[in-house]
Amino acid sequence: MAKHISVDISHLGEPPAQPAAAERGRNSCPDCGSHYREEEMVANLRVCTHCGHHFPVAARERVAQLADPGSWVEIDGDLRSDDPLEFVDSRPYPERIAAAEQASGLTDALITGTATLGGQPVVLAVMDFTFMGGSMGSVVGERLARAADVAVDRRLPMVSVAASGGARMQEGVVALMQMAKTVAAVDELREAGRPFVSVLAHPTTGGVAASFAALGDVIVAEPRALLSFSGPRVVKQTTGENPPEDFGLAESNLRHGHIDLVVARPELRETLARIVALLQGGRPYRPAQPAPLPGTLGRAARGASRRLRGLFRRDDPV
Numbered sequence: 001m002a003k004h005i006s007v008d009i010s011h012l013g014e015p016p017a018q019p020a021a022a023e024r025g026r027n028s029c030p031d032c033g034s035h036y037r038e039e040e041m042v043a044n045l046r047v048c049t050h051c052g053h054h055f056p057v058a059a060r061e062r063v064a065q066l067a068d069p070g071s072w073v074e075i076d077g078d079l080r081s082d083d084p085l086e087f088v089d090s091r092p093y094p095e096r097i098a099a100a101e102q103a104s105g106l107t108d109a110l111i112t113g114t115a116t117l118g119g120q121p122v123v124l125a126v127m128d129f130t131f132m133g134g135s136m137g138s139v140v141g142e143r144l145a146r147a148a149d150v151a152v153d154r155r156l157p158m159v160s161v162a163a164s165g166g167a168r169m170q171e172g173v174v175a176l177m178q179m180a181k182t183v184a185a186v187d188e189l190r191e192a193g194r195p196f197v198s199v200l201a202h203p204t205t206g207g208v209a210a211s212f213a214a215l216g217d218v219i220v221a222e223p224r225a226l227l228s229f230s231g232p233r234v235v236k237q238t239t240g241e242n243p244p245e246d247f248g249l250a251e252s253n254l255r256h257g258h259i260d261l262v263v264a265r266p267e268l269r270e271t272l273a274r275i276v277a278l279l280q281g282g283r284p285y286r287p288a289q290p291a292p293l294p295g296t297l298g299r300a301a302r303g304a305s306r307r308l309r310g311l312f313r314r315d316d317p318v
């Protein structure tokens, strides 16, 4: 019997995905199969104009969707995670962070800054699910707490947009402590009489769903977003029962009183501006007419805006 077996390995079948193919997958609607070019996705606010499916939005693009042009000033962008546990799973934690930084262009899963929203100064805190599943570690917690400090010091309202898989396991108990820390930060906002509006994007789960994101004075969610401590699969495994079909979705949370509004993305900016104006007790919010974008992008944006308005027409403005 032979002691050694010689094996030749060569790749058969599909070649590795090319960037164009990756974009095709990313920009194809999982609900209706419609496909969009990247510039159409940006103009559509990453909402399918055919069926209304909400695609994920990266943090910087979300800021561009919500903040008035040129008003965003980032704070604490240089904070970086330490590796307190010297944690290694299949890769060391610092390697994972470096890969996430390279892939996302961010230094952690939350960016914070000041901006104006419909002409009103606010503190904005926006999560990015592409950075290690939007997990909350020491940097996310610290940035959120410091953002709340800025809101208190400058007497501004705070708006956060969450998208998270929960606490960052690579930071262990340090990550879990961020739940208490962010809850305390929201409490300070409340004591100082600063409004806090929490927006929940798909998915907002685990330690983020169970801390600051659930504590807005007004909690707004995007349609069909999963908002739950655990997802339906884990609930089924734990309880042995089948959860309802819409378990944990924004619409179910609205029915059960866990959130205040479900707002489609094309109406999110205006809705947030109205809520902030109401909570600030100032003059009623009057939307400004934005200057039209020139050229092809302008035409694409105007077309998308018309189609999206048709999809999400509402009779109950806030």
Ligand SMILES: [Zn+2]
Pocket: 029, 030, 031, 032, 033, 034, 048, 049, 050, 051, 052, 053
């Ligand atoms: Zn679609």
